[in-house]
Amino acid sequence: MPSRNAAQRTSAGEAWPGETLFSPAGTYLNTASYGLPPRPGWEALQAALADWHQGRTSWEPWGESTERARASWARIVGVGPERVAIGATVAGLIAFVAASLPDGSRVLAPDVEFTSLLFPFLAQAGRGVTVRTVPPRELAAAMDAGTDVVAFSAVQMSTGEVADLDAIVAAADAHGTMTICDATQACGWLPLDAGRLDVLVAAAYKWLLSPRGSAFMAVAPERLEAILPAAANWFAGEDVHASYFGPPLRLAGDARRLDTSPAWFSWVGTAPALELLEEVGVERIHAHDVGLANAFRAGLGLEPGHSAIVSVDLPDAEAPLAEEGIAAATRGGRLRTSWHLYNTEDDVARALAVLL
Ligand SMILES: Cc1ncc(COP(=O)(O)O)c(C=O)c1O
Numbered sequence: 001m002p003s004r005n006a007a008q009r010t011s012a013g014e015a016w017p018g019e020t021l022f023s024p025a026g027t028y029l030n031t032a033s034y035g036l037p038p039r040p041g042w043e044a045l046q047a048a049l050a051d052w053h054q055g056r057t058s059w060e061p062w063g064e065s066t067e068r069a070r071a072s073w074a075r076i077v078g079v080g081p082e083r084v085a086i087g088a089t090v091a092g093l094i095a096f097v098a099a100s101l102p103d104g105s106r107v108l109a110p111d112v113e114f115t116s117l118l119f120p121f122l123a124q125a126g127r128g129v130t131v132r133t134v135p136p137r138e139l140a141a142a143m144d145a146g147t148d149v150v151a152f153s154a155v156q157m158s159t160g161e162v163a164d165l166d167a168i169v170a171a172a173d174a175h176g177t178m179t180i181c182d183a184t185q186a187c188g189w190l191p192l193d194a195g196r197l198d199v200l201v202a203a204a205y206k207w208l209l210s211p212r213g214s215a216f217m218a219v220a221p222e223r224l225e226a227i228l229p230a231a232a233n234w235f236a237g238e239d240v241h242a243s244y245f246g247p248p249l250r251l252a253g254d255a256r257r258l259d260t261s262p263a264w265f266s267w268v269g270t271a272p273a274l275e276l277l278e279e280v281g282v283e284r285i286h287a288h289d290v291g292l293a294n295a296f297r298a299g300l301g302l303e304p305g306h307s308a309i310v311s312v313d314l315p316d317a318e319a320p321l322a323e324e325g326i327a328a329a330t331r332g333g334r335l336r337t338s339w340h341l342y343n344t345e346d347d348v349a350r351a352l353a354v355l356l
Contacts, residue, residue, distance in 0.1 A: 016288070017280045022342035026325030027350050032157055032185060032309050032338040033329055035209040040272035045211065048268040062264035063235075065271040072274035073204075073216045076187065076282060077194035085217045085258035088266070090184055090203050091116040093217040094151075096258055097180060097199055100227045104128035105148040108177075110136040112332075114157045117182045117201075121151060140167035149178045154186035158331040160309025160338075162190070169196050178223070189289045189308045189340065191282050194218035207308075207340060209273040213266030219255045227258060235261035285341050292339040292348055299352040309338045317355055324354050 021038040028036060037045070044065075051057040066086055074081040087093040098120035101107075107121045111133040121131050134142040139152055150172055154163050163181075172179045180199040183192055188207030194200040201217040204210035219227065229236060229251055236259040237243025238252050251257040277285065289308035296310055297303070314335040321328050321335075328351075329336045337351065 016341075016344075017276075018288075018341040018344070021276070024342055026327065027347040028327050028342060029321075029337040029339065029347065029351065030327045030329050031206055031340040032160075032331075032336060033206070034212070035188070035206050035340065036342055037211070037269060038209055038273055038276045040276055041209060041211075041269045044272050045265060045269040048265055052265075059264060062268055063262060065264070065267040066262045068271035069204075069210075069214065069267055069274055070216070072271065072278055073187075073202075073208075074218070076274065076278060077183070077192050077200060077218055079194045079218050082254035082256070083194070083218045083221065085219065085255040086262060086267075087215045087217065087258075087260045088213050088263055089116065089215055090182060090201050091120055092260065093201050093215055093258070094120045094180070094182075094199075096227050096230060097217075098124050098129070099230060101129055101149065105130075106146055107131045107149040107151055108139065108142055108147045109133050109151045110139060110153070110156065112136065112156055112158060113151070114153060114182065114184075117151055117153065117180075121149070136161050136163060140164060140171040143168075143171040143175050143177055145175050147172075147175055147177045149180060151180040151182075153182045153184070154192060155183075155190060155307060155309065157185050157309075158334075158336065159311045160185075160305070160307035160336070162186075162306045165192075165196070185309065188277055189282065189285050191286060195220075198223045204270050204274070208270070208277065210270035211266045213263040214270040217255070217258065219258070224255060224257075229257045231260050232257070233259075233261050235259050280341065288341060289339045289343075292343050292345065293337075295345060295348045296337060296339070296351060299348065300355065308340065309336060311336050314355065321351065321354050324350065326351055326354065 022036050070084050070086055071081045074084045109118055152163055179197045181197050183200055183202040187202040198220045203215040205212040234243040236251050236257050238250050293308050293310050294304040311334045315333050317335040318328055318330045
């Protein structure tokens with residue numbers, strides 16, 4: 001039987017890499033909730049689970065996936081691996097930064113921001129940290145000399161709105177504001193340069209096609225010292241395997257000092273997924289994903305956008321789509337579809353056939 005994606009070709013006529021690497025049961029338009037694993041990630045995970053089941057290996061090779069993944073993510077966001085800390089969740093990594101802000105710090109954030117970025121700052125209210133929120137597109141203009149931190153998503157999870165990074169970074173530079181960007185809904189399809197930001201954080205289980213439980217945070221070297229490694233542990237030690245027992249505290253000098261010890265199987269599935277994304281290339285994925293999103297928008301009579309996430313005013317569409325084997329979501333009372341490298345023009349046609 002020909003692959004359901006067999007019609008898909010790049011402009012150069014080669015087979016698009018999504019063709020053979022994924023196994024969606026139907027049309028999957030819900031990457032903003034979780035991404036599907038590519039075959040190399042899925043197979044690596046099955047092999048590790050089988051080894052675990054029978055006690056056939058030591059844990060060290062599973063741990064090594066973490067370093068492969070760190071190096072790959074660092075390349076994807078354009079910085080060295082020494083800037084990158086690993087953790088399990090966005091909130092868990094941002095908690096270190098929020099808890100290390102000086103008392104009374106003033107934070108600015110979008111009003112629709114996902115709470116894993118917002119709550120860690122709100123939780124610091126007891127020591128005078130305040131959070132002011134504005135609509136996402138007003139973020140740059142709302143910054144002033146009293147803004148210590150701006151915390152925002154590169155792409156909003158409910159609406160797909162892409163932040164104006166140039167304007168936000170320029171305003172932050174002008175006011176001496178620390179920039180903290182959550183790229184969970186961006187990394188994997190939107191080219192990003194972590195070197196422009198003080199902190200860039202991302203969970204890998206969506207557009208980075210990884211299991212739940214792996215996340216990254218790139219920290220500018222000049223910001224690292226002010227962040228307390230409150231979950232200091234053996235894996236964050238300067239020499240990991242000489243950090244098992246007893247004092248003194250002997251943490252890595254670079255961002256690895258903020259690592260939490262890895263949930264092994266998540267990382268086993270993460271490393272091959274990231275390497276695959278690198279191989280395909282984020283620029284190509286960007287063109288593919290936004291191209292499909294815009295074909296879908298055009299079919300609905302909407303102007304083209306810049307996002308791989310399309311949010312439309314169809315509050316009751318999720319169920320009829322599901323009946324036709326099309327997975328999408330409803331967020332903020334609107335239909336949210338997300339387009340990624342396993343999607344094709346056939347998927348656009350299938351979704352439109354239900355909606356029109
Ligand atoms: C923008 C954004 N950040 C973070 C997360 C996940 O956060 P956490 O890893 O803390 O569960 C999500 C999940 O939907 C998200 O959309």
